[in-house]
Amino acid sequence: MLDARTAVESVFREESGRIIATLIRISGSFDRAEEALQEAFASALAHWPAKGIPQNPGAWITAAAHRKLIDQSRRERTKREKQDSLLHATAAAIPRDNFDLEEMSMPFPDDRLRLIFTCCHPALNREGQVALTLRTLGGLSTAEIAKAFLLPEPTMAQRLVRAKRKIQEAHIPYAVPPPHRLAERLTSVQAVVYLIFNEGYSAATGDRLVRRDLCLEAIRLGRVLCELVPEEPENIALLALMLLHDSRRDARVSNGQLVTLEEQDRSLWDESEISEGLGLVEQALHLGRAGPYQLQAAIAALHAQSKSARDTDWPQIAALYGKLLEFNSSSVIALNRAVAIAMSAGLEAGLQAIDALGPSGELEKYYLFHAARADILFRMDRLEEAAMAYRTASGLAGNRIEQDFLARRLASVEAAMRERQAHGS
Amino acid sequence: MRYMMLIYTQENAAERITPEEMENVKATHWSVMQEATQKGIFHGAEPLKSTTTATTVRVQEGKVFSTDGPFAETKEQLAGYYILDCKDLDEAIEWAGKIPSSCGGASGCVEIRPLAGLPPR
Numbered sequence: 001m002l003d004a005r006t007a008v009e010s011v012f013r014e015e016s017g018r019i020i021a022t023l024i025r026i027s028g029s030f031d032r033a034e035e036a037l038q039e040a041f042a043s044a045l046a047h048w049p050a051k052g053i054p055q056n057p058g059a060w061i062t063a064a065a066h067r068k069l070i071d072q073s074r075r076e077r078t079k080r081e082k083q084d085s086l087l088h089a090t091a092a093a094i095p096r097d098n099f100d101l102e103e104m105s106m107p108f109p110d111d112r113l114r115l116i117f118t119c120c121h122p123a124l125n126r127e128g129q130v131a132l133t134l135r136t137l138g139g140l141s142t143a144e145i146a147k148a149f150l151l152p153e154p155t156m157a158q159r160l161v162r163a164k165r166k167i168q169e170a171h172i173p174y175a176v177p178p179p180h181r182l183a184e185r186l187t188s189v190q191a192v193v194y195l196i197f198n199e200g201y202s203a204a205t206g207d208r209l210v211r212r213d214l215c216l217e218a219i220r221l222g223r224v225l226c227e228l229v230p231e232e233p234e235n236i237a238l239l240a241l242m243l244l245h246d247s248r249r250d251a252r253v254s255n256g257q258l259v260t261l262e263e264q265d266r267s268l269w270d271e272s273e274i275s276e277g278l279g280l281v282e283q284a285l286h287l288g289r290a291g292p293y294q295l296q297a298a299i300a301a302l303h304a305q306s307k308s309a310r311d312t313d314w315p316q317i318a319a320l321y322g323k324l325l326e327f328n329s330s331s332v333i334a335l336n337r338a339v340a341i342a343m344s345a346g347l348e349a350g351l352q353a354i355d356a357l358g359p360s361g362e363l364e365k366y367y368l369f370h371a372a373r374a375d376i377l378f379r380m381d382r383l384e385e386a387a388m389a390y391r392t393a394s395g396l397a398g399n400r401i402e403q404d405f406l407a408r409r410l411a412s413v414e415a416a417m418r419e420r421q422a423h424g425s
Numbered sequence: 426m427r428y429m430m431l432i433y434t435q436e437n438a439a440e441r442i443t444p445e446e447m448e449n450v451k452a453t454h455w456s457v458m459q460e461a462t463q464k465g466i467f468h469g470a471e472p473l474k475s476t477t478t479a480t481t482v483r484v485q486e487g488k489v490f491s492t493d494g495p496f497a498e499t500k501e502q503l504a505g506y507y508i509l510d511c512k513d514l515d516e517a518i519e520w521a522g523k524i525p526s527s528c529g530g531a532s533g534c535v536e537i538r539p540l541a542g543l544p545p546r
Contacts, residue, residue: 170514181515
């Protein structure tokens with residue numbers, strides 16, 4: 001039998017996003033909704049142990065929070081009447097005074113849809129979008145978000161305040177965008193979800209468990225997005241992409257060291273995530289509207305299906321990167337394509353493709369550009385050049401895990417150089 | 426809520442504007458103003474003369490100092506404004522998207538700022 005605290009925590013995790021979305025609609029304010037939700041969970045903690053867990057805990061919380069909203073608005077009204085001079089500033093939305101539990105317990109999928117579009121509104125900066133999405137839809141505390149992004153809590157709190165103030169003061173609507181704006185607005189939502197995933201997935205320093213939570217949260221948001229806007233191939237592909245990347249989490253770091261895709265022990269890959277991811281990729285592609293997340297998911301799917309790096313369908317991957325470049329002419333994508341060319345058409349062709357990217361200048365300060373170049377040179381047995389490229393990469397790498405990885409590669413090149421010298425003399 | 430839409434263009438490019446393009450830009454402005462008026466949300470719009478006519482005034486220690494030019498040198502210059510009463514920011518963004526800001530082959534932009542209203546005396 002569940003104890004009351006566990007029940008409260010589980011309702012919070014499962015339903016707080018849905019509940020707060022409804023409370024924001026009713027109250028017209030993120031702050032009021034948050035306050036009411038907190039108070040409702042506090043009363044659940046106070047009442048459930050003695051009175052037992054209600055049959056529909058989510059509806060109980062929603063109803064309690066709604067009552068808090070009404071109390072709040074009464075308090076504010078009294079305060080306003082006392083402080084007449086403040087009248088102009090507080091155009092508070094007064095919630096309906098009557099409500100019934102039946103209605104509150106009904107699912108309001110539209111409210112979460114409103115919430116996600118408002119949190120990811122392009123008039124907010126990306127940092128604010130991410131923070132607000134995690135805080136409201138994800139139900140994470142400000143402290144948890146700050147920890148996940150390796151920032152001091154006041155900085156994160158400030159971001160949230162700024163985003164909420166902009167919503168309020170510029171009148172960003174709490175609404176699902178009209179059909180002719182849906183596509184561009186969805187792009188913004190997808191970008192926020194993927195950014196949250198990547199923040200958790202990147203090899204940056206920080207508490208690994210916290211970062212893992214961030215990945216799971218992004219995957220959960222990805223599922224919500226698929227549920228709210230179904231039959232949208234890019235949403236499905238985004239979820240697939242995250243699952244397929246996440247499936248490698250146990251294999252890509254070993255004893256605190258980064259392991260390349262090629263060297264990963266593929267038996268450690270999470271099979272259930274792979275099979276779900278592959279199914280979703282197929283489902284997305286079946287809808288017949290290509291897009292960048294589908295291409296990336298298709299690439300991840302090819303890796304997931306390969307027994308080893310050697311067995312991988314590199315020509316197909318190179319072709320998919322080529323298609324991806326048509327959507328997004330990023331030099332990082334071009335770099336990935338060049339690597340795929342090296343693995344399929346041959347090292348010489350790959351090196352040429354990489355060197356062709358150098359003069360653009362954009363990649364000069366990107367450690368993976370030099371690391372990829374070094375790797376190809378190493379395979380071509382051009383050891384001195386490989387060592388030089390690894391040293392350049394090392395000078396640009398950001399964190400310890402990346403530095404360690406490059407140091408190990410450089411050591412391998414230097415070992416090969418010594419061996420060659422020994423044989424030569 | 427009333428929003429002010431500040432139109433920024435690249436003045437040096439605006440000098441190269443062809444008569445046809447000028448007619449086109451004017452016609453678009455007239456149609457936006459007409460549509461906004463019909464909807465009852467129009468609260469004014471007007472172009473500004475170029476920044477070569479601008480004077481910046483500062484008061485320091487009770488003395489008035491005037492200098493030639495706009496207060497800041499920027500790539501794009503304030504060229505005009507609209508004030509429209511919109512339901513929310515999304516509606517304001519829709520209207521801002523209709524207002525021409527590029528001319529003479531150079532792109533421009535429209536900055537949307539909600540009007541704060543006068544505080545009570």
